[in-house]
Amino acid sequence: MSTTTLEGFQVLDEKSLREYLKKTPSLSSKLGNDDDLDNLMIKEVGDGNLNFVYIIISPSAGSIVVKQAIPYVRCIGESWPMTKERSYFEATALKRQHGLSPKHVPEVYHFDRAMSVIGMRYIEPPHIILRKGLIAGVEYPLLAEHMAEFMANTLFYTSLLYLTTTEHKSAVAEFCANVEMCRLTEQVVFSDPYKISEFNHWTTPYLDTDAEAVRNDKILKLEVAELKSKFCEKAQALIHGDLHTGSVMVTRESTQVIDPEFAFYGPMGFDVGAFIGNLFLAYFSQDGHADHGNDRKTYKAWIVDTIVDTWNLFHKKFTNLWDIHKEGPGEAYLHEIYNDVELRELVKQKYMSDLFHDSLGFAAAKMIRRIVGVAHVEDLESITDLGKRADCERRALDFAKMLMKKRRTFNNITDVISAAQ
Ligand code: ADP
Ligand code: SR1
Ligand code: MG
Numbered sequence: 001m002s003t004t005t006l007e008g009f010q011v012l013d014e015k016s017l018r019e020y021l022k023k024t025p026s027l028s029s030k031l032g033n034d035d036d037l038d039n040l041m042i043k044e045v046g047d048g049n050l051n052f053v054y055i056i057i058s059p060s061a062g063s064i065v066v067k068q069a070i071p072y073v074r075c076i077g078e079s080w081p082m083t084k085e086r087s088y089f090e091a092t093a094l095k096r097q098h099g100l101s102p103k104h105v106p107e108v109y110h111f112d113r114a115m116s117v118i119g120m121r122y123i124e125p126p127h128i129i130l131r132k133g134l135i136a137g138v139e140y141p142l143l144a145e146h147m148a149e150f151m152a153n154t155l156f157y158t159s160l161l162y163l164t165t166t167e168h169k170s171a172v173a174e175f176c177a178n179v180e181m182c183r184l185t186e187q188v189v190f191s192d193p194y195k196i197s198e199f200n201h202w203t204t205p206y207l208d209t210d211a212e213a214v215r216n217d218k219i220l221k222l223e224v225a226e227l228k229s230k231f232c233e234k235a236q237a238l239i240h241g242d243l244h245t246g247s248v249m250v251t252r253e254s255t256q257v258i259d260p261e262f263a264f265y266g267p268m269g270f271d272v273g274a275f276i277g278n279l280f281l282a283y284f285s286q287d288g289h290a291d292h293g294n295d296r297k298t299y300k301a302w303i304v305d306t307i308v309d310t311w312n313l314f315h316k317k318f319t320n321l322w323d324i325h326k327e328g329p330g331e332a333y334l335h336e337i338y339n340d341v342e343l344r345e346l347v348k349q350k351y352m353s354d355l356f357h358d359s360l361g362f363a364a365a366k367m368i369r370r371i372v373g374v375a376h377v378e379d380l381e382s383i384t385d386l387g388k389r390a391d392c393e394r395r396a397l398d399f400a401k402m403l404m405k406k407r408r409t410f411n412n413i414t415d416v417i418s419a420a421q
Helices: 014-022 034-038 086-100 130-136 143-156 165-176 179-194 208-215 218-233 268-289 297-324 341-372 386-409 413-420
Strands: 041-044 052-057 063-068 077-081 108-112 117-121 237-239 248-250 255-257 264-266
Touching: 014 034, 014 041, 014 052, 063 086, 086 108, 086 117, 086 143, 086 165, 086 179, 086 237, 130 248, 130 268, 143 237, 143 255, 143 268, 143 297, 165 264, 179 208, 179 218, 179 264, 179 341, 208 341, 208 386, 218 341, 218 386, 237 268, 268 297, 268 341, 268 386, 268 413, 297 341, 297 413, 341 386, 386 413
Parallel strands: none
Antiparallel strands: 041 052, 052 063, 063 117, 108 117, 237 264, 248 255
16 A cells, blocks of 8 residues: 655555556656556565565566665664665665666666665676675685675775865765764674674574674774774775675676665775675575585585685775876875885875775675664574584684684785684
8 A cells, every 4th residue: 555745755556557657758758558568577576674576577578677665674674764865875875886887787767766766777687696696605706706896996086095085075974974874884783793682683592602703892883983983983995884795786798786775984894895795695694505415515615716806806906096097186195105116016006005994994894784783684694503604603613703802913815714714
């Protein structure tokens, strides 16, 4: 049943969506003639935590996706209100990221702020959500290359390494208004897992003492406080803000990044860390998916190679962009001061080393929240044998705790992998 509010917002259902499409030229023009519009195939496929997503396929013309934000957190219910303005930030970020990385971000066809509706390209089968591919044990040979390209382009070109102070500050100001989504992340990533919260859960009773240990670990709390402060205060670049493996759709040839509703100007390492941390979760879950036919050893090796390649390729592409634009408009390192080759190398090394350590810290925080916080991941939740699942979770949790505390001692990604193994 649809309800219309005073501001012109209406929660769509299949019937009202059909009407909406007919009266919206930017969408109906993608779906053929009147006859096609009367016979659209519409399916709600939202398997994320927050929104409704409809796939719309015309009988003889094209296809689109319509995503609507509703004013609460879908996976919890109306008891957890959440601004539907997140849709504005998702549409704005999608457009900007599509401009910077067109091969890896779907095109936006339509945005309706009052209705919190985004119309975009349908990322067609055989694309699937990366997390599901990782659970199924599918290798994606171009994934690291594509994700490194997406992250390097979207992070470099929105940072002060490329933008003037005026451009950067005005973009920071625009995305500051996405405060409710930032606050949600502050709560569920950096706060709730470290305290008693009605939303936290874990594989009980197996992980009861592990969850308690997280709440009582003073060093861990010291480290997560520093990461939270960076998340809140370091307006480094336009970050996706929720770059887990459920926000990426893949085939062996193609990689598409969706769902940037948490976007804001934050620390670059939050995106790099989210992606790497979720690959580590996939890695630690593999033993729970092993069976007599497949021990998943080869697959685990592919995941660690992908983690290594993601960081190394990101490093290469990002510093390459920096080199190309070293005399550009970016005001962070003025060319007149940093034109000395040796000094520039030192500056790059320091910047990338800080970014590496931020990424490891955020990767760890993202892993911990998925094991003892509110929203878990299918990689682990789909392991039906609870004892087996808890073993995988404990190994992931212990690794993440170590990584958060010791992140500054790692100088390269290969050493991190050795620690995980
Ligand atoms: P949420 O914001 O609720 O997390 P998502 O943006 O992650 O929602 O979308 C939920 C699901 O809808 C995805 O897991 C994916 O299966 C599907 N989906 C979202 N956007 C598209 C798209 N552009 N093309 C095809 N499927 C999509
Ligand atoms: C209530 S927490 C919901 C989570 O789902 C989104 O994908 C974000 O990761 C958020 O933290
Ligand atoms: Mg999502």
